[in-house]
Amino acid sequence: MRKLLFLLKKEFRQIRRNPFMARAIIMVPLLQMLILVPAITFEIKRVDLAVTDNDHTPASRELIARLTGSSFFSVSDTPRSYAEAEELLLAGDAEIVLIIPEGFSAGFRGVTRPQLQVLADAVNATNAQLAWSYLSSVVRDYNRDIILSGGNAPSSVPGITASPRFWYNPTLNYKYYMLPGVLVILITAIGLLMAGLNLVREKEIGTIEQINVTPVMKWQLIASKVIPFFIIGLLDLALGLIVGWIAFDIPFEGSLFLFFGCAAIFLIAVLGLALFFSTMASTQQQFLFVAFFFVMIFVLMSGIFTPSESMPQWAQQFNHVNPVAHLMKINRMVMLKGSGFGDIAASIAALSLLAISFIALAITAYRKRA
C-alpha cells in the first residue's frame, strides 16, 4: 500500500508539472460546457421562406402576414413565378417555398377548392420536416379562422384542441436536454483519452521497463495510473456541473450523491477500456486512433442527439454495452426528472456489469502482453 502511495505521489507530481495536462483539466470542462451546450440545438429559427403570391387578394396577404409574424420564418424573397421560386430553392437562397395560386381566395366562396403548393429543401431532412409542420400548422389555424369568420357557428365545426404540457422541461429548453449529455462526453474524454495516453506514454518513453524490474506489482502500477484520472474525472464533472448551474441555470432535480455515484461507476468502466486499449498500443498515436474511433461510436450512438429508442434494433442492442448510453440516460433522468435509485436501478446494474467486465478484460490483456 505504501508503494501505491509513492506511485500516486509521482503520478500527481507529473500531472501537475505537465503544462498541457494541468491546463486541459481546467479548460476542457469550461470550454465544453460553454461552447457545446448553447451551440448544439435542434430549435429551428429563421427559416428562409420565399412566397410567390399569384392571388394578390387580402386573403393571400393575410396568410403571408401570419407566416412572417412568427419568429420561425423570415420571408427572404417574393419571386413572381414558379420558375423563379424554383431557382431560389436550387440556389439555396430559400429553404422552403410557398406558392399561392391565382384564385386561391375565390376558393373560399365555394367556386373551387383552395389550394397551396409548398416546396421544401430536404437536404437537411429534420429541418425540412420541422419547417413543413410549422407552416402547415399556420395554414390550419388560418383555415379554421376563415371557417369561423364565414358565419358558421363554432359548434358546427367539431374541432379538437389539444393543449400540450411538456414535463421535465416545460419550455422545451434544448440546453437542459444537452447539458447532461455534454457532461458525459466530458468525463469520457478525461477517463478514456487522458488516462490511456498517460499509460502508453510510459511505454513509449521506456520508463515502464525500469519500473518493471522493481518490486512494484502490476496491480499497483495499474492502480497508480487509474486513480488519478478517476479523481480528476469526478472533479471535472463537478466543475462542469457548476458551470452549467451558473451559466445556464440548469435544473438539478435528483440526488447529487446518486449522480456522482453513477459517474464513478462509469469512470471505472471507461478507465478499464483505456487500460485495455493501452495494452494493444505501443505508441500514443496508435492509442489515440483506437480510442478516438470508439469514443465517436459510443457518443454518436449514445442518444445524445437522437433518441436511442428510435435507432434500429441492432443499434439498441449495441447500446447495452455502450457505457456512454447508460450514463446519458441516467444523467438526464437524475438531473431533469429527479429519478431515484429505484428508477435507474437497471441502468446502474448494466453500468456496473460493464465496469467489472472492462476491468477484467483489461487485467487479462495486461497480464498477457505487458
Next chain:
Amino acid sequence: MAAAEAYNVTHRFGNLTAVDNVSFSIGEGELFGFIGPDGSGKTTLFRIAATLVIPSDGRMTLFGLDTVRDYKELRNHIGYMPGRFSLYQDLTVQENLDFYATIFGTTIKENYHLIEPIYKQIEPFRKRLAGKLSGGMKQKLALSCALIHKPKILILDEPTTGVDAVSRTEFWEMLSGLKAEGITIIVSTPYMDEALRCDRIALIQSGKIMGIDTPDNIRKSYTKRLYAVRHPEKYKLLLALRSLPLALSCEPFGDSVHITLPEGTRPDDIISILNTAGLPDASITEIIAGIEDVFLELMKRES
C-alpha cells in the same frame, strides 16, 4: 554460488533467433562483459536476466533463483539499466532517485555510501529535470537509481553507448569501485577497448557465444602472427593488400591495416610488393592481437 548461470537459453522472435543456445556461469563479484556488435542478442539476453523476458527455451538463474519462477524475489536484488534512458524526464534528479528508493522500500540516506562517488557529481544539479541533463549526467543518474536499493547484481545494457570518451572512462572507474563493494556486474558493450576492463568477457555474435575467457586469454588465443601495415594513403593501401594472394586476412583498423601472413612469408616481402605497387614509404610491425582481431577471426570461422 554463481551470481548468474544460463543453461541453454534460447529466445526466438518469430523466425528470428535472437539468443541461440547460450550457456555461461558468472561468479559472485565478477565484472563480466558481453562484447558484440549491434543486433547480436545482447539486449535480449539482458532482458531475460532482468526478469523482463521469458526465454523460449532453457533457463537462467541469479544467485540460484530462477528468472522466471522467482522473479518477484529477484527484483529486489537486481539493478537494471536499460540501453535507453528510462528515468522520468519530467521529474528532477532528486525526485527520480527518491522515487526509486521509496518503491524499493528504502531511502537515499540508507544507501548513500554506495552511490556517493557517482551521485556527488550530479548532486549540484539535483533540482534539474532529468530530461535536461547531458548524456554523461543522465547515465550517472541512471546508475545511481539502479544502485539505490543496494542490489546484489547490476545488469547494464550498453551503458556507455552515446557517451563521450571522458565520461566513458569515468564510468568504468565507477564500475571498478562498485566491484570493490562486492557487487556482481554484467555489462554489455559494442566497444572492444572497454572489454579489457572486464574480469572476463563473452564474445557474442548472432545470438551465439563464440568464446568466454579473460581478456588476456582471449587475446592469447590468437595464435597467428599479426602485423600492422601503415601508409598515409589508407584506402589505396587496403586495396593493394586485399589484392595480395599472400595475405591470409586483412582488416582495416583505425590508422593501420592488420594482416596475417602464411608460413614462409616475411614482412619485408610485403614492403617490397607495396613499393612496386606505387606505395613506397609503407611500414610494417608485428603486434599483439587485440580483442577485435580475435573477434573478427572468430566471426570468419563461424561463417
